[in-house]
Amino acid sequence: MTDETQSTAQTTLSGDVPVHSPGAAQVAPKSGGVAYLVGLAAWILPGLGHALLKMWGRAVACFLTVGVLVVIGAGMRGNLFNANGGDAFATLGYIADVGTGSFYLLAKSLEVDGPDVSRADGDYGTRFLAAAGVLNLLAALHAYEAARGRKA
Amino acid sequence: MTFELSHFQAMFLFALGISIAFGFLSRRPALERLKYIGWSLLLFLVIGIGIGWLMYPFSR
Numbered sequence: 001m002t003d004e005t006q007s008t009a010q011t012t013l014s015g016d017v018p019v020h021s022p023g024a025a026q027v028a029p030k031s032g033g034v035a036y037l038v039g040l041a042a043w044i045l046p047g048l049g050h051a052l053l054k055m056w057g058r059a060v061a062c063f064l065t066v067g068v069l070v071v072i073g074a075g076m077r078g079n080l081f082n083a084n085g086g087d088a089f090a091t092l093g094y095i096a097d098v099g100t101g102s103f104y105l106l107a108k109s110l111e112v113d114g115p116d117v118s119r120a121d122g123d124y125g126t127r128f129l130a131a132a133g134v135l136n137l138l139a140a141l142h143a144y145e146a147a148r149g150r151k152a
Numbered sequence: 153m154t155f156e157l158s159h160f161q162a163m164f165l166f167a168l169g170i171s172i173a174f175g176f177l178s179r180r181p182a183l184e185r186l187k188y189i190g191w192s193l194l195l196f197l198v199i200g201i202g203i204g205w206l207m208y209p210f211s212r
Contacts, residue, residue, distance in 0.1 A: 058177065061177075062176070065169045066173075068169055069169050072157075075154055075155035076154075077154065121155070121156065121157060124159075124166075127166070128162075128166060131166065131170065138173075139173070
């Protein structure tokens with residue numbers, strides 16, 4: 001049986017369509033500890049996890065997207081939640097905000113006048129900051145999965 | 153540094169950022185990424201403006 005027919009047989013037996021196209025480059029699977037470190041690095045500095053895996057396009061895209069969303073959100077004077085928020089929504093907001101990693105501190109330093117959610121701009125800014133955090137958490141999870149060899 | 157953006161500008165920037173990130177994370181070939189980003193951005197805007205118009209009768 002040739003390689004091609006073996007591959008077809010495997011696809012048919014498993015019943016699944018292959019996740020990765022044959023030409024797609026894939027990172028060699030790393031151990032669990034290394035993959036955790038890649039995920040942690042991706043959370044601390046957006047894009048760093050993908051950069052460690054030499055996925056340069058994704059690294060730049062993550063860094064710029066999360067960075068721009070944080071800068072705009074802070075510039076619109078969005079609410080940046082603290083650890084001691086007091087209720088469940090504030091805690092969820094804090095988890096989302098802190099998802100930006102080190103950019104949480106950047107947003108703190110940019111918001112010299114504090115948040116102002118009395119205007120629509122401030123309310124939108126709050127969503128920008130939360131979306132940036134959730135997006136970075138998603139990117140960190142992607143970097144972890146890529147390090148384990150489960151994503152191309 | 154303070155930004156004063158209109159509703160549409162804020163929505164457009166948000167949609168653009170999310171679309172680019174999703175496109176880069178979920179697709180690998182450049183053309184596939186571009187198509188994904190374009191479609192995602194378009195749907196964000198069309199659905200956003202559509203929901204805005206749907207809410208118009210209740211805005212006053």
